[in-house]
Amino acid sequence: MPDLKTAFAHNLAQTSPFPIALDIVRAEGCHLFARDGKRYLDLVAGLAVNNTGHRHPKVIAAIKEQLDHYLHVIPYGEFIQEPQVRYAARLTGLLPRGLDSVYFVNSGTEANEAALKLAKRVTGRTRLMACHKSYHGSTHGSLSITGNEEKKYRNRPLLPDVQFITFNSADELGRIDEQCAAVVVETIQGDAGVRIPDAPWMQALRKRCSEVGAMLIFDEVQTGFGRTGSLFAFEQFGVVPDILVLGKALGGGMPMGAFVSAGERMALFTHDPVLGHITTFGGHPVNCAAGMAALEVLLEEGMVENARRMGMLFQELLDHPSILEVRGTGLMLAVDLGDAEKVQRVVQGCLGRGVLGFWFLSCPTAFRIAPPLCITEVQVREACAAILQEVGQS
Secondary structure (H helix, E strand, C coil), X not given: CCCHHHHHHHCCCCCCCCCCCCCEEEEEECEEEECCCCEEEECCHHHHCCCCCECCHHHHHHHHHHHCCCCCCCCCCCCCCHHHHHHHHHHHHCCCCCCCEEEEECCHHHHHHHHHHHHHHHHXXXXXXXXXXXXXXXXXXHHHCCCCXXXXXXXXXXXXXXXXXXXXXXXXXXXXXXXXXXXEEECCECCCCCECCCHXXXXXXXXXXXXXXXXXXXXXXXXXCCCCCCCCHHHHCCCCCCEEEECHHHHCCCCCEEEEECHHHHHHHHCCCCCCCCCCCCCCHHHHHHHHHHHHHHHHCCHHHHHHHHHHHHHHHCCCCCCCEEEEECCEEEEECCCHHHHHHHHHHHHHCXXXXXXXXXXXXXXXXXXXXXXXXXXXXXXXXHHHHHHHHC
């Protein structure tokens, strides 16, 4: 058996030529611990997955309890599985009217794929619309509605009849017409470098979709579950989608996605043909138990409000002539330095100081701040001190 680093490089398929390659042996709260004994303050949270922190005791307890009952027993939808049913009821109970039926899947990109299928089925139309600079996943359908050619050009041909409009621009909303099955929008664009739309634009988008009968799909894979200082980001704009897509933090650290809509729409997947969408492992009982526990932790321990307050503190403290802008809301932030090389130096320098950050692939001039929502004021100040030291040196 080769050593871990050799096996990592040669036996595990890679996603880039430059992985960080930290050898993590333990994680707790807002910290990661490497094999060499070094501790890292985590400002990434698994890319907005570990919203309640690493290994929250209540999440771990829920996982262990479910392990004593059963793991996978049958593909999604055939048996009554208590963790699935209870999580679905709790989740939809927190959502507005019209979002009362949830379909659990394996990931955010699968949830987007299924949402596109549902929109086509509801409307009988084929045209899909999304936004320039968007990111919705790496499977073929999700990639088709991703507005970044760099991610797509090696995979063409993709889905036909897909068009793009400019995010947060009212000028192109008139292009949404009666041929359109769905408009898919990130409530806050993440990979584009945390771009927040104006409420009037979101409201005009909602109005236009309603006028022409197009399904409005909000992709809240990154923004959901308290990340932006509200339980779901769409709550901040006074609009409700026809279909809501969830992922990342949905599973409390376990792999999970979901799409949510009205029951009468979801019922279309049950006939003509049956199994209109099907998934073997979607709604895995252990993942549902973890997700349910994490949701309760977010609500009971005030983590949504903490995200709002700690996000404001980051924005207040990260004041430096070399920082052009700190964009975002809650604990979904982008620190823009205006220079991709400087970003790499700052991120690597912070890593040396025991603070884990990460850049944006589609916005290389900025790096992200998206820590667990349980981060404390002391930890925020520690992180900002390291960032400012590195920014000053770069």
